[in-house]
Structure formats: structure tokens, C-alpha cells
Amino acid sequence: xxxxxxxxxxxxxxxxxxxxxxxxxxxxxxxxxxxxxxxxxxxxxxxxxxxxxxxxxxxxxxxxxxxxxxxxxxxxxxxxxxxxxxxxxxxxxxxxxxxxxxxxxxxxxxxxxxxxxxxxxxxxxxxxxxxxxxxxxxxxxxxxxxxxxxxxxxxxxxxxxxxxxxxxxxxxxxxxxxxxxxxxxxxxxxxxxxxxxxxxxxxxxxxxxxxxxxxxxxxxxxxxxxxxxxxxxxxxxxxxxxxxxxxxxxxxxxxxxxxxxxxxxxxxxxxxxxxxxxxxxxxxxxxxx
Amino acid sequence: xxxxxxxxxxxxxxxxxxxxxxxxxxxxxxxxxxxxxxxxxxxxxxxxxxxxxxxxxxxxxxxxxxxxxxxxxxxxxxxxxxxxxxxxxxx
Numbered sequence: 001x002x003x004x005x006x007x008x009x010x011x012x013x014x015x016x017x018x019x020x021x022x023x024x025x026x027x028x029x030x031x032x033x034x035x036x037x038x039x040x041x042x043x044x045x046x047x048x049x050x051x052x053x054x055x056x057x058x059x060x061x062x063x064x065x066x067x068x069x070x071x072x073x074x075x076x077x078x079x080x081x082x083x084x085x086x087x088x089x090x091x092x093x094x095x096x097x098x099x100x101x102x103x104x105x106x107x108x109x110x111x112x113x114x115x116x117x118x119x120x121x122x123x124x125x126x127x128x129x130x131x132x133x134x135x136x137x138x139x140x141x142x143x144x145x146x147x148x149x150x151x152x153x154x155x156x157x158x159x160x161x162x163x164x165x166x167x168x169x170x171x172x173x174x175x176x177x178x179x180x181x182x183x184x185x186x187x188x189x190x191x192x193x194x195x196x197x198x199x200x201x202x203x204x205x206x207x208x209x210x211x212x213x214x215x216x217x218x219x220x221x222x223x224x225x226x227x228x229x230x231x232x233x234x235x236x237x238x239x240x241x242x243x244x245x246x247x248x249x250x251x252x253x254x255x256x257x258x259x260x261x262x263x264x265x266x267x268x269x270x271x272x273x274x275x276x277x278x279x280x281x282x283x284x285x286x287x288x289x
Numbered sequence: 290x291x292x293x294x295x296x297x298x299x300x301x302x303x304x305x306x307x308x309x310x311x312x313x314x315x316x317x318x319x320x321x322x323x324x325x326x327x328x329x330x331x332x333x334x335x336x337x338x339x340x341x342x343x344x345x346x347x348x349x350x351x352x353x354x355x356x357x358x359x360x361x362x363x364x365x366x367x368x369x370x371x372x373x374x375x376x377x378x379x380x
Binding site: 052208209211223 | 361
């Protein structure tokens with residue numbers, strides 16, 4: 001058993017780690033609450049857009065280049081959204097695992113993949129395994145804005161419309177709750193419009209469209225695309241802070257357990273030391289008699 | 290008179306107005322227009338200008354300068370999606 005002095009040193013070191021992880025947990029909690037609030041606030045717009053589109057898209061689906069699927073898919077683009085910073089548990093590694101599987105599947109289907117990376121963690125991983133990347137973006141804002149979403153949406157839209165790729169996918173951590181984030185890959189382009197059944201009843205109204213369905217679609221579809229990317233950025237931010245909070249809570253709990261166990265060992269060692277000293281004193285006194 | 294058009298103004302970052310109003314004045318694609326009670330189902334592109342939600346005395350309850358947006362109305366429910374706002378004011 002280590003002596004009391006050594007154990008005391010370890011307790012001091014673990015206590016200092018405990019303080020750091022506890023502070024990080026509190027900071028992550030505060031960021032997390034704000035990120036979730038932003039995600040919730042953005043939902044009404046994200047829900048209203050497909051409802052509006054559903055009123056128009058019927059029958060127009062194949063005529064708009066953003067909705068038209070291509071028969072012979074040869075090249076796809078994939079935007080992978082990871083965090084810039086670590087200490088967020090398995091968030092990035094889970095997403096990169098799913099991404100690697102997706103890349104293998106695309107390769108098996110004979111599709112080439114243009115990889116776009118968001119976040120330092122993902123870029124570092126693909127650089128390490130020697131995977132070529134078309135573009136990388138770092139230093140994302142912790143508070144994503146619609147303008148940031150526009151930037152990525154425009155880039156992906158251009159590559160799709162110019163025919164450089166036939167499909168565009170996005171890999172992101174879907175936010176379920178503070179403790180759970182699910183890595184997901186969704187097709188972004190050609191666009192899929194999903195809506196509630198309630199819209200069916202609204203569709204039966206004979207809507208007056210101004211100026212006309214085509215012009216409305218031409219404006220609504222790019223907005224839908226931009227907003228989708230903005231929503232993915234919000235999901236990433238909420239997932240990152242949620243995962244960091246969970247990871248820091250686990251670290252804080254482990255540190256606390258370690259401190260308790262070390263304190264017990266310290267007390268035992270100190271007790272042993274006192275007993276030894278007492279025995280020595282008694283033995284010394286006996287010898288003097 | 291009771292306000293009867295349920296109106297929601299939504300931006301990408303949240304709902305900025307949600308209440309019943311008597312009229313909605315907005316800058317449409319072909320010019321300004323006003324939505325009143327029992328308006329026919331209508332969907333339009335909004336241009337740059339001022340969206341104004343008014344009560345029965347035409348007093349503005351909520352106003353918003355917008356750059357672009359969309360408006361739908363059906364069954365006395367009006368939804369305005371605003372992608373970009375210039376400035377907002379609330380009385």
C-alpha cells in the first residue's frame with residue numbers, strides 16, 4: 001500500500017481535476033440550455049416551410065432541378081458536421097464511424113464521394129486516415145446563424161446544379177436529449193419534402209397563387225435548403241454541448257468516487273502509521289524497564 | 290368587433306408574433322394588399338417593405354420591415370414566413 005503522503009498527493013491532484021471537470025460541466029450546461037432553446041425556437045419555421053411547399057410541390061416535383069432525382073448517380077457529395085473542440089464523449093467518433101460505413105457503401109455501389117468537412121475533429125480524422133477532402137471549414141460559431149447555413153447551402157447547391165455531383169448527403173449528430181445524440185446521414189439534394197397529413201386537408205383548398213406556382217417554388221425551395229442546413233447546424237451545436245455536459249458529468253462523478261476511495265486508503269494508511277508508531281513507543285518503554 | 294384572423298409571423302430564429310388580428314397589410318409580389326376576415330385561400334411571395342398587423346380601428350398591433358418572405362392564408366389563418374427582416378417594431 002502506498003504511504004499516507006503519496007495518497008495525500010494523489011487526493012490533491014484528483015481534487016483539482018474534479019474542480020476543473022465540475023466547472024466545465026457547469027459551462028457546458030449553460031451553453032447547452034441556450035443551444036436547445038435556439039433549436040426549439042427554430043422549429044416553427046422549419047415546420048411551416050414543408051407545409052407551404054406541399055401546397056405547391058405536387059405535380060411540379062420533377063420539373064424543378066432541386067427536386068428532380070437523377071437516374072445515373074456517379075458522384076455524390078457528403079458534408080460531415082463534427083465539432084471543433086473535443087471533450088464531448090463519443091459524439092464525433094460515433095459520427096465518423098457511421099460516415100466511414102457510408103463511404104464504404106458508396107464505394108461498393110461504384111459512386112465517387114466528394115467529402116466536405118465541417119469542424120476540426122472530422123478533418124483531423126480524415127487527414128489521419130489519408131482520405132482526400134474537397135473542402136474543410138473550421139472555427140464555427142457556437143451560436144449558428146441563418147447566414148452561416150446559407151454559406152454551406154449555396155456551396156452544396158452550386159455543386160449539385162452544375163452537375164458536379166448527382167446527390168448531396170449530410171452527416172450530422174441528431175439531438176435527441178442531453179444524454180443521447182444519434183449520428184445520422186440524410187439526403188439533402190435532390191430535396192425531399194415531408195409534411196404532416198394535416199396538410200392534405202389544406203391542399204384541397206383552391207389556392208390563389210401569386211405570381212404563380214413555378215415562381216413560388218423557385219423561391220421556396222432554396223429557402224427550404226438554406227433552412228435545412230441551418231437546422232443541422234443547430235442540431236450539431238445542441239448535440240455537442242449536450243455530449244460535453246454528459247462527458248463532464250461522468251468525469252466529475254468518477255473524480256468524486258476516486259477522491260472517496262483515496263480518502264479511505266489515506267485514513268487506513270494513517271491509522272496503520274499511528275499503530276506502528278504506538279507499538280514502537282510501547283516497545284521502547286518496555287525495553288527501558 | 291372580435292379579432293378573427295389568427296396570424297403567425299415566423300422567422301428562422303423563432304415566432305415573432307402570434308395572435309388574432311383584424312387585418313394584415315403586406316407588400317405582395319404584385320403590390321401591397323390587405324388580408325381581411327374570410328379571405329380566399331391565398332399564397333404569395335412577399336417583397337421588400339413593411340408588414341403591418343392591424344386591429345379593427347386600423348391601429349398597428351405589430352409591424353415588421355422585411356426584405357423577403359411568403360404569406361399564406363386559408364380558413365382565417367394567416368402564416369407569414371419572413372426570411373430576412375430589416376428592423377422590427379412592436380406597439
